[in-house]
Amino acid sequence: MSQPFRLNKEGLINRNKKISFTFNGKKLFGYEGDTIASALIANGIHLVGRSFKYHRPRGFFGAGVEEPNAKLQVEFNGHSEPNVNATEMELVEGLSATSQNCWPSVNFDVGAINNFLKMFFPAGFYYKTFMWPKSFWYKIYEPFIRKAAGLGVASIEKDKERYEHKFEYCDLLVTGSGPSGLASAYAAAKNGAKVILAEDKPRFGGTLLTDDVSIDNLSGKDWAEKIITELKSMPNVTVKNRSQVFGYYDHNMLVMFERVSDHLEKKSKFTPRQRLWYIRAKETILSTGSIERPIVFGNNDTPGIFLSAAAKEYMKVYGVLVGKKPLIFTNNDSAYETALEFKKNNVEPIILDTREEHSSELIDEAKSKGIDIRFSHGVIVANGYKKVKSAKIGKLNKDKNSFEKIETIDCDCICVSGFWTPSVHLASQSGNKLKYEEKIDAFIPDKKKQHETSVGAANGSFTLEESLKHGFENGSNLSAKITETKTEISIPNVNEKKYGAHDKFWCMPLPKNENPKRFVDFQNDVSVSDIEIALREGYRSIEHVKRYTTLGMATDQGRTSNLNGLQLVSNIENKIVPEVGHTTFRPPFTPITIGTIVGREVGMEYMPTRKTPMHEWHEKNNAVFVDAGAWKRPRYYKQGNETLFEASKREAKNVRENVGICDVTTLGKIDIKGPDAAEFLNRVYTNAWMKLPVGKARYGLMLREDGIVMDDGTTTRISENHYHMTTTTAQAANVLSHLEYYLQIVWPELNVNVVSTTEQWAGAAIAGPKSRDMLSKLYPDLDVSNDALPFMGYKEAEFFGVPSRIFRISFSGELAYEINVKSDHGMFMWEKMMEVGKEFGNQPYGTEALSTLRIEMGHVAGPELDGRTIPSDVSLNGLVSKKKDFIGKNSLGREAFNVESRQKIVGLIPIDRKSSIPEGSHIVQDQNAKLPNPKLGHVSSSCWSVENNNPFSLAIMKDGKNMIGKKFFAVSPLKNKSIEVEVISSHYVDPEGKRVRS
Amino acid sequence: MLYIKCPYCGLRAQKEFSYGGDATVKRPNINEEVSSEDWDNFVYMRKSPRGKHIELWQHIAGCRQWIKVQRDTATHEIFQTAKVTEEIR
């Protein structure tokens, strides 16, 4: 198999290693160091895709990030990836690439009929065509757009690859390893600065790899290699290729996307596929270079039309000819280098130069080599459907708007150059307002907003000498300020060709009666006429023109189209480009994979898992877990084929009848110490705390300043100036911040310290009528009688030799205790309890049974304390002191909080005593009322009352207790249920609270 | 991501902090009468300036201290940070 367009020697690829791959099923080969694009071009393949809107045949246009067309679906290393830029993806063995956006094939695409139905696809065609009739949307328009739009197909397989995030800090980040980037990095490294040099491409050097220059008598390529080798050997320098800095964020944080192993045939299990770097740089050098822009002409999207610098890069880097009969169409000198390169490889180019005949170093050289140069000439229209076959060219009159002569000449490729556009994306993202530089017809960075300095072509300096000088100077000065060391470096001698002035010419006129499509934005199929229509229809702001026509909105971010689009708008509007302005540049500069953004934070690593010290026991005993924040809590312990409902009923019933134990380690615990601790609690809680004796616990209610209940829990006075506070599992972190806020900011005069001890204590609740009997067995030497350890009492005692705390508190409404031991003793405590509890019928119970127990007792929890309720809404006004001040007190007097009809807590039971009421149901008077049916309240918590053996719910309802005895409907449209209910007291079981005191 | 200088720990990533609102709001004194207008202003009324704003942040994944940060709400530039007991001018 020969590669008809591969040169014999030229290029930086490794000809000793062949790599086989397929394209649209066809077996091909390339060499190590090829991109998919260079390998396909070497094989003479140019037709790689169909355009977005008109399904026109498209080929390669660029040789790197600027590529608008060649996006392929690529399968490699066992995964399938859409929209891969063929000009960037390196060839790997076994890779298989297919064209996108074409059916049934890229050669015969049914959608191409759109090309002949252009009148249906003018600017804004989505908005115009798919508006009416409304009924067409769902069945006709939407599926059509879905089929026609979009490019590749995302894989539905789970991504097995590994992605990583890395955080890095440096003195100087240099983005791009062209001449100015290398010089900056080198100078800064010599000053001892910590430097990161990032290069998007696999090879370092940027334009030094392709330009015919010499530095200190070395070729550009050799000089780049020398500098890179030296940088790599320095411990203060990190050099990264295949790494695109794609985003510039606040406070000089830049984000970089590194392609770690996509180019590797084999890699270790732990090598990530790609890596995201968050780099905090003290200073940033933006040496991102420039991108050649095209000249607009008829059918300028035909395969075989390239940017001239890309054609040169294919020859010099990959040893590949983009064609053997090239037309070079230019308005400046740089394309002459491409022509000379063709000539060097024995290919005869013809140069069409829009400028009038003149001379410059490059023009003279081309002339002397016998190259056919036609001044005042340009391409009017390219001929050929799937590949350029010939071109209609014209000799321009002096006005450059009409033709002196038109003829057709044969060619197999057209290399176009409309001068250079600095890559200012990162500068713009940093907040730099750009300024228009008339000399180069493009925007360059203006005043700095962050610590960023643009150098070289990115700053509009297009000569090597200037780029190197700026690079060395800025790299040295910026780093010297940080390291306070300045090493003198002599700027090397440079030999480069001098360019003449370019022609401010960007769009070829059309002869009368000819109307071929002239594309401005290839990827989104936006033509000159689309922009003209948008302006005729009254769109003026460039941002609106962009959105209406989709100019520059594709994944290439208009890298090759923005300035031509602006030129067009300013010509029609009779403005100058800076008046039209430019659209906003946003990250990412190039598309990055979702996997990289996510990094390692998937599956188990998505968030930390908090396990209690008894977790393993729960696991061994068939616990089914539920997430409570990061915690794993047993929801129920499954016996045999039990369902959740059956198991939780059994566990709750056992607590009511015998005794159960529950792992309550997850409750928030805060240690409070200091002489002013009592005063502090008195301000934090709504009830009185000044007189709580040592050795006693108290239930407390905490409000926000707006009067809404924030959290509840018990706090125990351990000693004179030492308290132990508990919070709900969910609010633990918020409560700690809340306490710290008041201690540090509002009342710094209070001498109190708070610290979280949640992780330090393992907790187990023992609840049920037999809990005291069980406790006495656990503490044989302790008097646990009602007198010695009454409700809300506290004792410290040894638990089989380990220190423990006993709190007589209850969430279940039964006689209950909570035992805390140090976390390390948690498992010991639990196992002892299981052993000792046997004779009392002890069973462990999970959160579901715990909920049942608290709901039928009317104890409120998260669903009732939902950020909307004040104490009186949930029957806790008894805990609100009238005598003292506390956080949120002043808000409780607000008018709306004191309206009689305010929604308050009640209990609900179904009339049939059988139907469970779904949580979230709305309470309405008439289930058949016309919508919107007036809502009287909602069901907050539901359970199956084990005490009464029927469903019971808590609800927050208008008029609260005044509704007791009345009947309503609880409707849940979500579950398609409507249940007739009766309002009862929220305290369904033991309303007097006798059991907890028994 | 902002880069915030904690007066206790030094420069740290925004990830380590949580935002706490306007630092110039003063809570009415405890145990003192307050008019409902003053109370409502304290609880609800906040300015939303474009430009310099002195605000509270808590170094939640660090020293847990609440700190003052003077930040430009439009550009995110941070001019000064201080302990809550110190003044920012």
Ligand SMILES: [Zn+2]
């Ligand atoms: Zn700190």
